[in-house]
Amino acid sequence: MFERITKYFKSLVHKTPLLLHLFLRRQFQVEMQLMNGKHQNENTHPSIIHFSLNKAATQHTKKVLRRCAIENGMTPAHLNEYAFYTQYPYLTSLNVEKMGEYQHLFKPQGYLYTAFGGLVQGIPELEKYKVILMVRDPRDLVVSSYYSISYSHSTPPKTSSRYEKFTQRRQAANQMTIDEYAISESERFYTILHRYKTLLLDNYPHVYLTSYEEMTSNYQDWLQGLLDACDLTISDELFQTLIEENQRLQPKKENIHKHIRKGKPGDHADKLKPETIEYLNTKFAPIFNAFNSVWDFN
Numbered sequence: 001m002f003e004r005i006t007k008y009f010k011s012l013v014h015k016t017p018l019l020l021h022l023f024l025r026r027q028f029q030v031e032m033q034l035m036n037g038k039h040q041n042e043n044t045h046p047s048i049i050h051f052s053l054n055k056a057a058t059q060h061t062k063k064v065l066r067r068c069a070i071e072n073g074m075t076p077a078h079l080n081e082y083a084f085y086t087q088y089p090y091l092t093s094l095n096v097e098k099m100g101e102y103q104h105l106f107k108p109q110g111y112l113y114t115a116f117g118g119l120v121q122g123i124p125e126l127e128k129y130k131v132i133l134m135v136r137d138p139r140d141l142v143v144s145s146y147y148s149i150s151y152s153h154s155t156p157p158k159t160s161s162r163y164e165k166f167t168q169r170r171q172a173a174n175q176m177t178i179d180e181y182a183i184s185e186s187e188r189f190y191t192i193l194h195r196y197k198t199l200l201l202d203n204y205p206h207v208y209l210t211s212y213e214e215m216t217s218n219y220q221d222w223l224q225g226l227l228d229a230c231d232l233t234i235s236d237e238l239f240q241t242l243i244e245e246n247q248r249l250q251p252k253k254e255n256i257h258k259h260i261r262k263g264k265p266g267d268h269a270d271k272l273k274p275e276t277i278e279y280l281n282t283k284f285a286p287i288f289n290a291f292n293s294v295w296d297f298n
Contacts, residue, residue: 043110092118136212
């Protein structure tokens with residue numbers, strides 16, 4: 001029921017600033033209070049930070065973590081989602097110096113910060129957090145990104161600082177073939193993954209690395225691994241509910257207008273030309289080697 005109501009509000013926020021204001025106050029009280037330095041949480045569980053990439057089941061994983069964290073008395077904070085609707089910056093786009101203005105948002109106990117589509121630099125005492133990094137085969141990422149930008153991703157409201165940039169990206173994608181888009185976007189995804197490797201994994205050995213491929217191959221094991229890494233204990237009822245809901249989410253056939261378009265790894269082999277795949281294989285070879293604990297593409 002909560003998610004249906006939220007979806008309804010989201011469908012209205014584009015129509016008037018007043019509705020957007022009401023939506024933000026209803027949906028993002030925690031985020032607004034954190035920015036003002038007013039939110040308090042007495043929960044002592046180490047805070048959780050969920051890093052990923054867009055189109056690596058970020059929304060699904062965010063919802064799973066949210067429900068499990070709430071059952072453990074933690075407070076979810078969706079800073080990127082708040083930025084999507086407002087002039088507030090994506091923290092992933094800030095350098096260390098600029099990030100200094102927002103360090104107060106991060107507290108090492110009691111919060112779930114989800115989901116970031118790239119690295120956030122300058123979080124104080126990151127070693128005190130439970131850090132999750134979920135990745136996906138970048139060849140599939142560029143394909144999924146193409147369909148998302150072109151067809152299924154919702155447009156930010158006009159009051160958002162992201163509106164103009166997003167509409168420009170959608171127009172550009174609509175003028176490209178999927179192969180042209182894949183090649184043009186490969187550098188962006190390479191940069192995100194390379195930064196995760198050099199700035200996160202190489203410096204913080206406690207980071208839990210998992211993948212979209214692991215999630216789709218054995219959801220129950222993936223879910224249990226996620227819970228263990230976050231040190232979260234949930235009821236048997238919730239655990240079973242999450243498994244059953246995931247099964248119902250799987251599309252019976254591909255639909256380019258749906259957020260979950262296909263839900264299976266290896267889609268690039270069906271959608272891209274052989275020469276494009278060869279280009280991407282060469283481009284991402286260092287990434288495949290760096291993340292070989294969750295991928296085996298050799």
